[in-house]
Amino acid sequence: MRKIARNLLASLLMLTMVLSALPALAQAPVGTREFVPIPEGNWDAPYETVVNITTVKGAGADIVYEDGDTHTSNPWTRAWLDRLGIEVTHLWVDDGNTQYDSKLNMTIATGQLPDTFKVNYVQFRQLMDAGLIMDLTDLYNEHASQRIRDYEKTDPDTIKQSTVDGRIYGIPEYYYGIIDQPKDLWIRKDWYEDAGSPALKTVEDFENLAALFMEKYGGYGLAISNTLEHLFMTGPMFGVYLGNPANPNAQYFWYKDDTGRIKAGIAHEEFKTALQYWAKWYEDGIISADFANADMNKMIQDLVNGKAGMQPHYQWQGWHVGPNLVAAQGSDNAYMIPFPFPTMDGSQVLGQVGFPNNRVIVIAKTCENPAAVMKLLSFTDHIMFDADTVMTEEEFKGFTDGQREHTPGSLEIIDPMADMIQFEHVLHALKTGDTSELFTAGMKKKYSDSISWINEKNPGGLGAYLQQGFDGCAYDNSKFLIDNGFIKRTDVWGPPPVEFDKTINTIDIILNGVMEIIMGIQPVEYYDTVLANWYAQGGQIMEDAVNASYGGQ
Amino acid sequence: MQRRLKKEWPYHMLLLPGLVLTFIFSYLPIYGIVMAFQDYNPGLGFIGSRWVGLENFQLVFQTPQFLRAIFNTFYISLFKIVLQTLASVSFALMLNEVRLTSAKRIFQTIVYIPNFISWVIMAGILLNLLASDGIINIVIKALGGRPVQFISNRSVFPWTIILSDVWKTFGFGTVVYLASITSIDPELYEAAVIDGAGRWKQTRYVTIPLLVPIIVLMVVLALGNVLSAGFDQVYNLYSPAVYPTGDIIDTFVYRLGLQNGKYAIGTAVGLFKSVISCTLISLSLWVAYRFANYRVF
Numbered sequence: 001m002r003k004i005a006r007n008l009l010a011s012l013l014m015l016t017m018v019l020s021a022l023p024a025l026a027q028a029p030v031g032t033r034e035f036v037p038i039p040e041g042n043w044d045a046p047y048e049t050v051v052n053i054t055t056v057k058g059a060g061a062d063i064v065y066e067d068g069d070t071h072t073s074n075p076w077t078r079a080w081l082d083r084l085g086i087e088v089t090h091l092w093v094d095d096g097n098t099q100y101d102s103k104l105n106m107t108i109a110t111g112q113l114p115d116t117f118k119v120n121y122v123q124f125r126q127l128m129d130a131g132l133i134m135d136l137t138d139l140y141n142e143h144a145s146q147r148i149r150d151y152e153k154t155d156p157d158t159i160k161q162s163t164v165d166g167r168i169y170g171i172p173e174y175y176y177g178i179i180d181q182p183k184d185l186w187i188r189k190d191w192y193e194d195a196g197s198p199a200l201k202t203v204e205d206f207e208n209l210a211a212l213f214m215e216k217y218g219g220y221g222l223a224i225s226n227t228l229e230h231l232f233m234t235g236p237m238f239g240v241y242l243g244n245p246a247n248p249n250a251q252y253f254w255y256k257d258d259t260g261r262i263k264a265g266i267a268h269e270e271f272k273t274a275l276q277y278w279a280k281w282y283e284d285g286i287i288s289a290d291f292a293n294a295d296m297n298k299m300i301q302d303l304v305n306g307k308a309g310m311q312p313h314y315q316w317q318g319w320h321v322g323p324n325l326v327a328a329q330g331s332d333n334a335y336m337i338p339f340p341f342p343t344m345d346g347s348q349v350l351g352q353v354g355f356p357n358n359r360v361i362v363i364a365k366t367c368e369n370p371a372a373v374m375k376l377l378s379f380t381d382h383i384m385f386d387a388d389t390v391m392t393e394e395e396f397k398g399f400t401d402g403q404r405e406h407t408p409g410s411l412e413i414i415d416p417m418a419d420m421i422q423f424e425h426v427l428h429a430l431k432t433g434d435t436s437e438l439f440t441a442g443m444k445k446k447y448s449d450s451i452s453w454i455n456e457k458n459p460g461g462l463g464a465y466l467q468q469g470f471d472g473c474a475y476d477n478s479k480f481l482i483d484n485g486f487i488k489r490t491d492v493w494g495p496p497p498v499e500f501d502k503t504i505n506t507i508d509i510i511l512n513g514v515m516e517i518i519m520g521i522q523p524v525e526y527y528d529t530v531l532a533n534w535y536a537q538g539g540q541i542m543e544d545a546v547n548a549s550y551g552g553q
Numbered sequence: 554m555q556r557r558l559k560k561e562w563p564y565h566m567l568l569l570p571g572l573v574l575t576f577i578f579s580y581l582p583i584y585g586i587v588m589a590f591q592d593y594n595p596g597l598g599f600i601g602s603r604w605v606g607l608e609n610f611q612l613v614f615q616t617p618q619f620l621r622a623i624f625n626t627f628y629i630s631l632f633k634i635v636l637q638t639l640a641s642v643s644f645a646l647m648l649n650e651v652r653l654t655s656a657k658r659i660f661q662t663i664v665y666i667p668n669f670i671s672w673v674i675m676a677g678i679l680l681n682l683l684a685s686d687g688i689i690n691i692v693i694k695a696l697g698g699r700p701v702q703f704i705s706n707r708s709v710f711p712w713t714i715i716l717s718d719v720w721k722t723f724g725f726g727t728v729v730y731l732a733s734i735t736s737i738d739p740e741l742y743e744a745a746v747i748d749g750a751g752r753w754k755q756t757r758y759v760t761i762p763l764l765v766p767i768i769v770l771m772v773v774l775a776l777g778n779v780l781s782a783g784f785d786q787v788y789n790l791y792s793p794a795v796y797p798t799g800d801i802i803d804t805f806v807y808r809l810g811l812q813n814g815k816y817a818i819g820t821a822v823g824l825f826k827s828v829i830s831c832t833l834i835s836l837s838l839w840v841a842y843r844f845a846n847y848r849v850f
Contacts, residue, residue: 006563007563009563009567010562010563010564010566010567011566013566013567013570014566014569014570016570105595105816106595108595108596109595109598111598123595126594126595126596126597127596129594129596129597130594130596130597130601132596226792226793226794227793228793288685289685289700289702290684290685290686290704290705292702292704292705292792292793292794292795293680293684293704293705293792298680501815502612504612504613504616504618504619504809504815504818505616505618505805505808505809508618508793508796508800508808509618511793511796512793512794512796512797515705515792515793515794516707516794519702519705519794521706521707533617537616537617537618
């Protein structure tokens with residue numbers, strides 16, 4: 001009996017191993033992978049024979065589906081099939097969108113490329129070197145919608161970054177507009193009002209307000225994380241413009257100094273002024289004594305728990321912190337509102353605008369129906385941004401509720417004027433009650449979300465309200481800067497030069513030195529040594545490369 | 554042989570999945586080492602990527618940060634081994650003196666439990682305990698001292714790493730040494746008593762000398778992994794403020810290879826670490842065999 005049981009167990013384990021090695025039983029594709037003649041007519045003319053297009057994508061953890069839908073089966077995929085005759089198959093989905101680049105690199109290494117996918121500029125260069133991606137020039141000009149091709153009128157430079165010898169090899173995913181780039185100083189609304197809503201023009205005003213908050217509510221003044229991403233956002237207060245150390249593709253912000261040479265913000269003289277103030281803030285307790293240990297989650301936790309009342313952040317702060325803060329504090333007034341950064345002398349602060357495009361959409365040479373990709377991109381633009389789009393309320397909700405406007409993933413292309421236009425119409429509708437000019441899905445969504453906060457205090461709508469819902473919202477602050485030319489635009493309007501690949505972890509030198517100065521371990525003068533080390537260990541290579549590539553612009 | 558195989562084939566079947574997995578995931582990927590000598594392009598693969606020889610190694614070894622990471626790795630690992638051994642042996646000796654068996658088992662369990670807690674959880678606990686307003690600093694301030702930045706001060710950070718790891722893992726060593734102590738022949742203690750030895754002299758002249766071979770064995774085996782200073786622990790506790798003293802080879806490679814996508818350079822560093830580790834492990838096994846008669850096969 002024991003022998004039988006033993007043999008049975010061994011056989012079962014063997015069978016399990018064999019079965020686990022078999023490929024998953026996936027549903028067979030409906031569409032054909034063979035070439036199908038391109039339908040006559042506009043971009044929205046459907047294929048008579050259903051074609052299959054493969055892709056991959058990263059999907060945010062905040063996307064919510066209903067009625068059993070998934071990332072790979074939802075209103076978008078059904079619309080693509082029903083309206084265009086295109087079946088989209090996802091080879092994989094990076095749920096949470098934290099490993100997309102790593103997974104894509106592995107996919108590229110296997111040689112089994114999906115038909116279409118988004119790549120960063122390093123991957124774009126590698127794929128070009130390997131000769132794996134298609135020349136899209138004719139496809140783009142003949143089969144992409146006019147609306148997509150008109151994006152170049154807004155931003156003629158970005159598509160050049162994926163154009164080689166006059167031929168387009170990658171279509172930028174674009175962005176929601178530079179209106180989303182300037183950052184703000186976010187302050188607890190209830191605390192600010194209790195303090196008498198003081199003026200916030202100078203750095204001294206900021207320090208006084210921080211001291212007042214600390215005295216009244218305890219804790220510290222300004223919430224930042226240990227990557228220094230948020231602290232660097234305060235650079236414009238001191239006339240210096242800095243990158244995001246936490247983003248490997250945008251660690252430095254490059255612009256010209258007085259001599260016309262392009263330098264990273266950390267190499268400009270004004271950076272030492274910022275260091276002086278940051279060190280003083282640390283000593284005064286405005287920056288937490290434990291900031292070096294605070295990751296993003298800890299930073300948010302401190303805000304939600306009322307340990308700090310101010311934070312430098314992006315225009316989407318309302319989604320990031322707002323709902324949790326309101327819930328934790330038990331008050332509908334306990335959210336944070338955006339203010340322009342004050343400056344040392346009270347003069348006008350400049351909004352920082354970096355190269356906004358992170359990825360390009362490419363098509364593998366093995367794709368038999370690349371025109372289908374153009375149709376899919378045009379469809380996304382049509383649904384989300386086209387004023388002439390007509391759809392039912394149910395369709396609208398299907399495409400946009402639960403952050404599903406990001407479901408297209410690699411097939412998502414963004415109108416670079418989207419948010420500027422959207423903001424103007426949404427704010428008008430909220431002020432007047434006239435919703436007749438909310439003609440895109442994006443506008444309707446931001447309006448309905450804002451209304452849900454205003455009328456029902458639904459925390460899910462707070463983010464939209466703080467971004468676009470009132471005079472003094474985040475986009476209002478940004479629009480003022482853009483309309484009046486109060487902008488500091490990077491002089492490196494494109495991806496980092498390839499020479500950057502010869503450098504190793506140069507940002508670590510800066511971060512370590514900056515932290516030691518802030519914490520008082522080293523004096524501000526020590527930064528000269530830090531900078532010299534940075535130049536010696538790769539900074540010079542990077543600076544020479546950006547001047548060679550972009551210095552003539 | 555055939556009769557034996559017929560009798561034992563279920564055991565071989567039980568082993569087979571593990572062997573196959575080890576071959577697929579540990580041996581086959583060895584080919585990827587070639588990446589360390591290439592300007593690796595995922596699009597071109599291993600065959601098509603440009604051969605650059607030792608260029609990646611040169612680039613890394615010219616980086617002061619990497620050389621510092623090597624020093625930090627050795628520094629942290631060696632002190633961990635020394636202090637862990639001292640703590641484990643001391644606690645085992647003290648536990649051996651406890652007469653009540655149930656109490657002995659309770660203490661043994663209590664010190665062994667932290668060994669099973671993930672460093673992700675432990676790091677969260679430590680960050681709270683050691684914060685400026687954490688319980689440790691509250692006590693320090695109450696005693697008239699100044700708060701200590703245990704996690705963000707580069708001088709203190711390595712010792713935070715070392716001591717917290719010793720606290721977490723000394724329980725495992727205690728179990729091993731206690732087992733070794735209990736296997737000592739009681740007649741030796743009886744002879745010592747007859748010669749007039751008290752508890753301390755019995756410990757000093759009987760217990761410790763007989764414990765030396767197992768101590769040597771444990772230390773030597775630990776030395777073979779000296780280049781693994783504890784990625785989980787360091788990664789969850791460190792920050793840019795402590796890179797000069799807290800950055801180890803594994804965290805350096807993680808930032809370089811995975812976060813910044815420089816796979817070829819990351820592979821070069823990993824290969825360097827593997828070669829050194831392989832040498833150290835082989836040496837430690839030879840020393841273990843030579844001095845403690847311990848053999849793997």
